[in-house]
Amino acid sequence: MDVSPFECRPRELDIALTGRCNLSCAFCYQGRLQREGQRPAPEEQVLGLIDWAEDNDAPVVRFTGGEPTPHPSIGFFGNYARAGLEQRHGKLVDYLSTAPSALGA
Numbered sequence: 001m002d003v004s005p006f007e008c009r010p011r012e013l014d015i016a017l018t019g020r021c022n023l024s025c026a027f028c029y030q031g032r033l034q035r036e037g038q039r040p041a042p043e044e045q046v047l048g049l050i051d052w053a054e055d056n057d058a059p060v061v062r063f064t065g066g067e068p069t070p071h072p073s074i075g076f077f078g079n080y081a082r083a084g085l086e087q088r089h090g091k092l093v094d095y096l097s098t099a100p101s102a103l104g105a
Helices: 043-055 074-089
Strands: 013-016 061-064
Touching (some): 013 043, 043 074, 061 074
16 A cells, blocks of 8 residues: 555554543542543444544554443454454454453452
């Protein structure tokens, strides 16, 4: 794919799944920004953003928040994004970076 010097493509897409967090990490600024009653991002909206990232050749989709792992569809979103990125880029570097307590460790 030829890229014009004036063309701008995204390097990554960060999707905030929620503004809530079940942790209280000393280094995190999000804890002070949590809003009561805030709903998780709707599934159809997140899937649309993942599709947009794939359509615009963004090689990375990152789920953020607050803490994204309590979102009820986090596994589905991860698998959906992984399938699209693997198909488009042929490889995937897969890692999870979150607080161990968020995963029950």
